[in-house]
């Protein structure tokens with residue numbers, strides 16, 4: 001099994017999955033501290049003018065359905081990222097309307113154009129993140145020319161995030177692939193080690209939301225990575241109050257008295273209210 005993606009050597013095979021809302025810089029840093037070998041940003045448009053916080057050198061995920069802006073964007077940020085990824089899995093209504101993410105799978109020509117531009121724009125590793133579809137294996141085959149690893153979330157766009165991920169489909173992809181395969185889909189403490197017998201890397205998604213310590217536990221370590229640690233980093237990196245409040249809600253997941261705590265958090269008007277309410 002590989003512990004490298006292209007020329008990037010990773011210290012273990014546990015990765016934080018790309019997630020648009022949860023993966024702010026403070027959360028990514030905390031997941032790294034907890035032991036994640038690599039963390040992804042959420043999907044980002046190369047045409048976006050928003051200020052990006054990349055001091056932690058994450059894997060940066062792009063999305064879209066044209067090459068427009070990719071070269072310039074990658075040139076601008078290339079030194080600040082560990083690797084580049086292209087999203088071929090988003091099942092949202094917006095992706096459907098704009099025909100990107102999981103809805104690009106019939107347009108192999110555009111996919112290849114985009115991967116080619118990405119390959120020409122960086123010496124850093126490149127990955128794609130695919131969903132299951134009738135064309136997914138074909139796309140993986142054409143992508144091998146340009147990318148250093150392939151992520152697979154083996155649910156169809158119709159399934160969204162529920163229903164069983166099709167493990168057999170991901171195994172078929174692994175068998176046919178020349179590049180390392182990163183598995184995503186319901187990875188947790190119970191199945192991660194078993195999945196790593198088949199796949200080169202696993203991505204932890206929802207299990208890590210509000211619980212970055214999951215990476216420490218997967219590595220058999222005992223480490224603090226609670227909301228207070230998140231808050232310190234969030235303040236340092238000047239994150240918006242609404243993002244901090246959203247993450248505070250996430251950190252109440254599974255704890256005793258969560259319902260009461262959430263009600264308190266709903267009424268929080270500033271960071272002091274939040275840190276007074278939550279002692280995690």
Ligand SMILES: Cc1cc2nc3c(=O)[nH]c(=O)nc-3n(C[C@H](O)[C@H](O)[C@H](O)COP(=O)(O)O)c2cc1C
Pocket residue numbers: 017018019020021022041042043061087089090129153161184185186187203204205206207
């Ligand atoms: C809140 C949320 C946001 C997500 N955002 C992205 C994204 O920006 N790009 C992407 O490729 N996948 C995204 N995903 C999908 C995850 O990366 C992952 O493939 C999926 O959640 C299955 O893994 P899990 O069962 O471990 O959560 C998102 C998932 C969630 C729950």
